[in-house]
Amino acid sequence: MALLGFTVFKEKILYGNKRQTIRKLRKTPIKKGERLHLYWHLRQRDCESLGSWTCMETFFVKLFFTPLVIQILNDAHGYGVRNMTDEEALDLAKRDGFTSVQELFTTLERMHGPQDGSQVFQVIRW
Numbered sequence: 001m002a003l004l005g006f007t008v009f010k011e012k013i014l015y016g017n018k019r020q021t022i023r024k025l026r027k028t029p030i031k032k033g034e035r036l037h038l039y040w041h042l043r044q045r046d047c048e049s050l051g052s053w054t055c056m057e058t059f060f061v062k063l064f065f066t067p068l069v070i071q072i073l074n075d076a077h078g079y080g081v082r083n084m085t086d087e088e089a090l091d092l093a094k095r096d097g098f099t100s101v102q103e104l105f106t107t108l109e110r111m112h113g114p115q116d117g118s119q120v121f122q123v124i125r126w
Helices: 010-014 086-095 101-112
Strands: 002-006 020-024 035-040 048-054 057-065 068-073 116-125
Touching (some): 002 020, 010 048, 020 086, 020 101, 057 101, 068 086, 068 101, 086 101
Parallel strands (some): 002 035
Antiparallel strands (some): 057 068, 057 116
């Protein structure tokens, strides 16, 4: 069971327009088939359940801001690297609720700082 907290895209989650999230790698990564419990403002006074779903897919990525590149990894250790195509990167951004890859990168930079590919992120889809 995994708890995922959100502070943006509440309506997109509730209406099914956002069916994935990109998170910094956890000590124990989320696995396909695991139950996901999504919350609005987790651990805050106005916390609200957004629902529960089963994790349908996960994969690992590294992000590079100069130039904007997303690499897909075979595992959390960074093995089996290949760059996402522009189409794959746009699909990733749209599934996450953004209108462009640039908007995705801007938001992740604001949340986690500039990315040089040293941090591994997990894409979680429900």
